[in-house]
Amino acid sequence: MTAAALPNRPAGMPAPNDNPVEGGLWRAAAQGRLDIQCCEACDKHRNPPSAACIHCGSFDWRWDTMPGTGVVMTYVWIPDPARKGQDLPSPYYNVAVVELDGVRGPPARIVTNIIDAWQLDDLQVGQRVELACIKLSEEVGLPCFTRVAGSAGQ
Amino acid sequence: MTNWLRDKACIVGIGTTPYGKRGTLADIGALRLALDAIHAAAADAGLDVADIDGFTSFCEDGSTHPPFELTMALPTKKLRWSTIVWGGGGSGLPTAVTEAALAVATGQADYVAVVRSITQGKVRMGGSWADWYPDGLPQHNAHAIPMGFVVAPAIYAMRARRHMAIHGTTSEHLAAVAMHARAMAANNPEALFREPLTVETHQASRIIADPLRMFDCCVETDGAAALIITTPERARDLKQKPAFITGTSTASIPRWSTPITYAEDTDMLGTCGHAAAAAELYGKTGIGPGDIDVALLYDGTTAGLLLVLEDWGFCGRGEAGPMVASGGIGLGGHIPVNTHGGNLAEVYLQGANHLVEAVRQLRGTSHNQVKDAEVALYSSGVGYPPLGGILLHR
Numbered sequence: 001m002t003a004a005a006l007p008n009r010p011a012g013m014p015a016p017n018d019n020p021v022e023g024g025l026w027r028a029a030a031q032g033r034l035d036i037q038c039c040e041a042c043d044k045h046r047n048p049p050s051a052a053c054i055h056c057g058s059f060d061w062r063w064d065t066m067p068g069t070g071v072v073m074t075y076v077w078i079p080d081p082a083r084k085g086q087d088l089p090s091p092y093y094n095v096a097v098v099e100l101d102g103v104r105g106p107p108a109r110i111v112t113n114i115i116d117a118w119q120l121d122d123l124q125v126g127q128r129v130e131l132a133c134i135k136l137s138e139e140v141g142l143p144c145f146t147r148v149a150g151s152a153g154q
Numbered sequence: 155m156t157n158w159l160r161d162k163a164c165i166v167g168i169g170t171t172p173y174g175k176r177g178t179l180a181d182i183g184a185l186r187l188a189l190d191a192i193h194a195a196a197a198d199a200g201l202d203v204a205d206i207d208g209f210t211s212f213c214e215d216g217s218t219h220p221p222f223e224l225t226m227a228l229p230t231k232k233l234r235w236s237t238i239v240w241g242g243g244g245s246g247l248p249t250a251v252t253e254a255a256l257a258v259a260t261g262q263a264d265y266v267a268v269v270r271s272i273t274q275g276k277v278r279m280g281g282s283w284a285d286w287y288p289d290g291l292p293q294h295n296a297h298a299i300p301m302g303f304v305v306a307p308a309i310y311a312m313r314a315r316r317h318m319a320i321h322g323t324t325s326e327h328l329a330a331v332a333m334h335a336r337a338m339a340a341n342n343p344e345a346l347f348r349e350p351l352t353v354e355t356h357q358a359s360r361i362i363a364d365p366l367r368m369f370d371c372c373v374e375t376d377g378a379a380a381l382i383i384t385t386p387e388r389a390r391d392l393k394q395k396p397a398f399i400t401g402t403s404t405a406s407i408p409r410w411s412t413p414i415t416y417a418e419d420t421d422m423l424g425t426c427g428h429a430a431a432a433a434e435l436y437g438k439t440g441i442g443p444g445d446i447d448v449a450l451l452y453d454g455t456t457a458g459l460l461l462v463l464e465d466w467g468f469c470g471r472g473e474a475g476p477m478v479a480s481g482g483i484g485l486g487g488h489i490p491v492n493t494h495g496g497n498l499a500e501v502y503l504q505g506a507n508h509l510v511e512a513v514r515q516l517r518g519t520s521h522n523q524v525k526d527a528e529v530a531l532y533s534s535g536v537g538y539p540p541l542g543g544i545l546l547h548r
Contacts (some may be wrong), residue, residue, distance in 0.1 A: 017290055058423075072320075074422060076363045077361065080302075095301050124319070
């Protein structure tokens, strides 16, 4: 495995909250799926997870499995202090806001890492991406993404 | 929209401590600094500090000492009124001033001190949030911190990147904001960062959250500022020409979360709520951006300042970068901005220093005085709501 094939992830970040409201998102990611909340009353999707619907207020929801594709709306590159002295392709990890495909209702977005992007010019606004989950444990994972070939953005 | 508050309260005293770089005043402590600023503001007003009977602040953190502690070291006769803004973080100053103005206008208090005191000895506000929440991540950041969204400048780096992609804003435009702040600070003996900045130095500074570099981020400092608010009637017996509160607006956008992923923030090209704050404040006062002589705009990052300029209507969407680069926020420009050097060069007091400077401009005592300044705008932090604006006139 070449260094560039490693997932580009920040070191030492806290694990997500595995609780009744949020857990479905992180537990689906451990199984390689992107599940987000859909309101049982108004049938609209939402993300990040919340105790009740941001569109109609209903407390009833289900988890819907999404296509797992989307578009990079914007992104940042942050230096990871834990990388000092390590042989990695870049000192920076990225955090991206991805607008998800397949959403009913107003757009739903997710904060994520594009784990195959390492260099500052590896990402563009408009870049298409697809799901590439990172497993943190048997139960919990993170819905990360990789770039879709041939999509240069804008 | 009614504006019941118009001219029912005014700022009659301003006080600041000497400022220091991060941690240098930690041994003095935020409590002592707050007391020094309150005494300075009372002296400036010509008011007996013992007559201050109300206190307010914002950004409830380790630096914030409640009035029952402040009054353990003040000769306060009566403590009639005390509050702090719920939510808002560093954006909360307009809400604090609104509350203070309402308190004096309705007789809940006679003289209210608005205080902000910060020392960054142990806790570094610009540091990583990764270790801040050992007992579980808070709702508004739970989906972001696990992904490494852990530094405050990233909030506006996200917006800056999109602004660059859609509107062609450049890092050199951001540099122009930072250079303006240093140019203003150069004439302000209280400012901490007064050396001139060049585009080359800006471009060579390290990446904090690309596209933002070190010189795109506010300074890390210690210090305190206080302002005394009372009624125009009481102001007549005091020393200074009052700065009247024309109006305020406090915009609390719903469902705010740090990187903003919710649907109502549709384009991610403005700030987190200042367009709404501007519409309300302009609407209820009848004052527009063209009527404002000087603008004191919270500048946590250079990028945030560009978006604030657009949200408050000093230029169109996408035009702030070129406007700043062509001198538009300088003393002779379209709208003079942050004549004290702001969070980027004077001191980081979450805008309390900006409001102090707004009062100085209306008194005619700024180190970078805008000629005959009659109307001043303060617009607050651009993160946590409630945020908002304050219009003052002389």
